[in-house]
Amino acid sequence: MSRLTRRGFLGVAGAAVLAGCNGGGDEGDPTTGGTSTTASSPTPSGTDGTATELAAQEATPAGEGSVYTQVYQQVEPSVAQIRVQTAQGTGQGSGFVVDTGGGTVVTNHHVVADAERVTLRFRDGEQLSAEVLGSDVYSDLAALRVDSLPEDAVPLAWLGRSPAIGREVVAIGNPYGLTGSVSAGIVSGVDRLIPSPGGVPIPNGIQTDAAVNPGNSGGPLVTLDGDVVGVVSSGGGDNIAFAVSALLAQQVIPELVETGAYQHAYLGVSLAPVTPLVARANDLDEARGLIVQQVVSGGPADGVLQGSSARTVDGSRVPVGGDVMVGFDGVEVNSIEGFASRLALETDPGDSVPVTVLRDGSRRTVDVTLGERPPPSTGSGIGTAP
Known part of the structure; x- marks a missing residue:
């Protein structure tokens, strides 16, 4: 997005935001200790059960489940498990597909920071190599590119306004490597200052009581209509987790894709x-x-x-x-x-x-x-x- 279009974008999107402050965060999440290291940790039971999970989803009889089942089945195919290799070891997080004119996946900066190798796995189980197009420490956002995506990994839509407090939301991701996990809650607060790896709090943050754990970072927080409210960034407190707002992400991600950087x-x-x-x-x-x-x-x-x-x-x-x-x-x-x-x-x-x-x-x-x-x-x- 051109630097000259921010004001116009907010007007078109109908954002009612009037103010905000600084930002900060970290993977897995800053509060829970960062990217979860998996080199010496056992893989949780069910982590590699992609085929079984997929069959179970497709076999859900009509009329069973709940509204959460419906949004999960709509959104989960577009959510990826992210695994990174760094000089210090391995880590993991989550990401999701957005529409920027190619195979773009959004995640957190702290998930892929210093990564030497990044791989994605969607629910079909195939391992895909990813390129980091750009990363921004101050918003804790990163954009990845893969050559091809699964057919059902369709781009998710951003919510173009600040969500109402009390609105129901779900977080979908891979906590502790448990692929395709979902937790539910509400929007507990908006316009929060949230932690960032850059040391300056991230403005316009979204607070939720949906459960967030290491490995959820970078995944989507969505409404029951499947619109992305924010990019999950941190959690770990009792019934308190945070996401980078869709309003901020919609400004940062296109520039990361286009130029590899974002200037605040x-x-x-x-x-x-x-x-x-x-x-x-x-x-x-x-x-x-x-x-x-x-x-x-x-x-x-x-x-x-x-x-x-x-x-x-x-x-x-x-x-x-x-x-x-x-x-x-x-x-x-x-x-x-x-x-x-x-x-x-x-x-x-x-x-x-x-x-x-x-x-x-x-x-x-x-x-x-x-x-x-x-x-x-x-x-x-x-x-x-x-």
Whole structure:
């Protein structure tokens, strides 16, 4: 997707997202310890039972099963088990087919990071060699290409809007190498900041209570209509798992396919919410907006926005004296999550965006030309705008 079409894409897709923040994640998932190593681990019973699984699916009598059975039979043929060989050993994850004009499979960056060899296996059991077309550490997404796909591995459709909280979803993948596994739940939250391998939280994340375990990473989280809500990224907590949103994936994946990389818009500041204590310490009329804590030297906001200093107030260290951001790109700023989502979904590197701040008791609007987010080694961490 052209860098100039993000705003237009969101309008056409009907996305109602207004804001967001930074991102981060890791395979298997970051919370559960990364890509599961299989070199010395026994294969779970049923892992290689592809033919039996396929026969059982095809033999399901009409009227039996449930709505979950129906969505499983619709989606599962397009889901692959991914096995990777690295210098450190072997690992596994999941992926699924999307339509980008070829045999493209989506997975997580952390599933294929540093891979020397990648193979896919769909439900017919055939091992297919895959090429990593591109990978992005900040969104934890990767695009793979295979020369040919099974006939029933049809591209899955993305959900073109933020899902409603409470909507039923299912995760399909290969936890612990158990191929073609399904778990069900609901969308528990949206616009979350989720862990990423890049150290900066991924914005616009989807939270679900569907069970997610090592090996699920990279698989689809889908609605009961079979539309992809997100790319499963992390899990391991009790009834808490996360997926990279379809809205973000729809921007990142086409560029990974086309160019092998994705450049994120970058403001170069660290921010904190304006709490009642921060508002009182800064003589603000109300607790709203985000206070600028630091401005990255040489970054896009350097010389345009002003950082703060820390002071102890009522026993707590709070930022004092910096700009308070109350508007970004024409939209009111109410949370770091909202700001980060807007930055990620509706702006591009090189865009000049208006930023409205409260400074020295007055309200003013300044223009900042966004840059490209630097590599992780030079990033400024959680709470810092991409």
